[in-house]
Amino acid sequence: FFWKKDGKPTIMTSRDGYLKIADRHPQYDGLISDVVRENDKFRRKETGINHQYGTNRGQIVGSYALVYRKDRSYPVYIFAPFNEYQADSKIWEQYPSAMILKVAESMALKRAFSVSGLVSREEMAVQQQSDYNFDDIPFSQVQGKKKKCKTQKDETLKKDQVKSLTERELAIKEIVGDAPKLKEDLYNYLRHVKREKGIDRSKKISINSLSKDQFEQLKSILNTFSRLSAQERKEIS
Template sequence: MSANSKVVDINRKKKELITFTDEELETLRRTVAGDASSDEFKMFIYLAKNYGLDPFNKEIFFWKKDGKPTIMTSRDGYLKIADRHPQYDGLVSDVVRENDKFRRKETGINHQYGTNRGQIVGSYALVYRKDRSYPVYVFAPFNEYRSDTKVWKQYPSAMILKVAESMALKRAFSVSGLVSREEMAVQHQSDYNFDEIPFSQVQGKKNKGKTQKDKSLKNDQVTSLTERELAIKKIVGDDPKLKEDLYNYLRHVKREKGIDSSKKISINSLSKDQFEQLKSILNTFSRLSAQERKEIS
């Protein structure tokens, strides 16, 4: 057996940190990685297993723009990878402002400040490992990463801090194949606005007033469509994560039906089986989201 073959055999025997059932894989294929090709989905699952990141708990994401796939995590995803490593020995980080006294030393940082700190200059992070003499150091300049998005405007200190921490953790533990949302300064813009998801043609006619043709429609048909919309809104509410799961499923249906990607589809255009499947998926994610919020609080 060659040396290369031995390496492959060892890697194959590596214990997976997370596993998925066939049903869970199919759910992920329709929702979290709804835009992924077959090969892209395999890579997404490989990285999730390799780093022990759970897509159901929003620890790893699939994002695609202009045909270019990106597999993403967050600062917390990198921190989870680090926490699991036996050599991880801590993280030190802070935001630097223009009036701070800041000097980097070989073994760390000398950072002092008072109350009148001025504007944000950037942030730094140091990741310590038990098997290394010096920490991994990263400084993230604010003007290189700031984004004109709502979250960056509201929480500039927290966001630039996450950038430095993400980069330092990634470098300290040689994480490859992943990029964090904070590093990219990306805000995902969905193809859909939940409040603007088009109703079916039947529902639209009802809103505009009945014509002679409309009067021939059965009342239970209109009621059924309305119940669908109310049922989905009741599950999703204002939860942005659940909204994104809904949009991902609709994109999945569009691909299956061969509908042009520029066109939108309605909840009401789903078949009965598809609608029941959508409700089941959203209810599952809703329970997970509730559990996450409980743990955070």
């Protein structure tokens, strides 16, 4: 999916996305990775890693990943220090080992196969969809659950609600329509703006509160995704 990095829209993938790229490459020859804790015995060698668990392993120090290729004598090695990547989020609190491991694996796979122009959500500490409460309301004038219009009064009310949408809301509604994936992309962007502005998660944000540049960027992202096929979206997710 698209995200904002250094002020520019960036295509973001996940560790699994890099694994798909590696699995399709004829020279891919395996991945070894693990989490290192403070009482482990850990030493890097030219051809790999000497890693032995301690009896009382202690706190997480970091993680490493080795990616092997058939056409290279030595593996690509990455070590990700935990204190540099740990994020203040629910998923990092619940699964610190899994998250730091994904960081090292993502970086190693990317380097081994010269993948550029992509960052992983683990590297950028972006949470999964399931880590959020969908409390962002993109259309400030129309809120609440959709109901089937059973009477002429309901139909009139629905038309009045559409008329009450602002120019911005109508523009986004025209792009998004009823596509669930595009709605998720819209929510993702609004949550990103909330974090960027330091807005509390319990507060709502609407399309109308975006700056001109943010609104144009949102339209560009949604228009790009609306042209992608389901398979193309799957390849970068």
